[in-house]
Amino acid sequence: MSTRRKFLSQISTATALAGISPMISACCSFCKDKAKAPFKLGVADWTLKMGGDPKSFDKAKELGLDGVQVSMPFDPKSTAWGTPLRLAEVKAAMARTKLECASTSPMLNQNPFLTTDTAIEYTINSIKAAHYFGSKDILMPFYGKANLQDKSTKRIKEEYFKPLVERLKKITPIAEKLGVQIGMENSLNAEDDIRIIEAVGSPNLKVYFDIMNFQFYGFDSVPEMKKLKGYINQIHIKDIDHKLSPKAKMPRDVEGCLNTIAEIGYQGWLVLETHGHNPKKHGPLDDVLKHNMAYLKKSVLWK
DSSP, rough: HHHHHHHHHHHHHHHHHHTTTOOOOOOOOOOSSSSSOSSSSEEEEETTOTTTTTTTHHHHHHHSSSSEEEEOOOOOTTTOOSSSHHHHHHHHHHHHOEOOOEEEEESSSSSSTTTTTHHHHHHHHHHHHHHTTTTTTTEOOOOGGOOOTTTTTTOOOOOHHHHHHHTTTTTTHHHHHTOOOOEEOOOOOOOHHHHHHHHHHHEEEEEEETHHHHHHTTTOHHHHHHTTTTEEEEEEOTTSSSSSOOOOOOSOOOHHHHHHHHHHTTOOOOOOOOOSSOOOHHOHHHHHHHHHHHHHHHHHGGG
């Protein structure tokens, strides 16, 4: 009966996070007994092809990672971030594997935060879910249809600036209350990101830094990361050729990126992600992820 009551308690809390009730439960913290490493290593569940799947924690444990970046599909007709049952299953998977939730992510690339009415509440529920899972971060993506960049100038489209700031101001108070940082992952440079952050005026609005994406969208990753010192809430580690290498094409200076992570005093999660990984071309995903974990642990970050 005690196990059943525990699961029902999880369902009750998860129901609140799905938008049915305002109640939010305090979360448990796992892996307290682990020896402290310089950084925690996570993986995005979509990289594992397991978006929103609690079994992603079992796979991450098998690979030797510390946690998972958890996403949930977005239905623009709904404001829910996952179902009550799915949220409870994720929490149970965390307990079973003793792994952590690195962050949550509202999947907004095809239904932009800027223009989709239900995206605001959906993002708020992602913030609440992060708190429920014991995470202090979310990744808020602005790619695809949600891209903010004017390709001719590589700067933010000015007509987007004011409405974006207004909408962000609707979610940051919840993030502040729950102690969760919102990381904007976008195609903008450091100057535009800082301009947005200062206009919103919340200490909980940050940048989700991807060492490959900054170059992909036309900027040098190392100097941009230096400009964003103090503004970064979490970091994606990836190479366009998938396996991290000093000879990487994108980012062009992997070693410089890792040195800069140390230089700016960043202390959060490093989350592994891939970009269009093809097993036939790039080898098994497990091999890629294990290579990248080993590469990081031999880098300046682990010295």
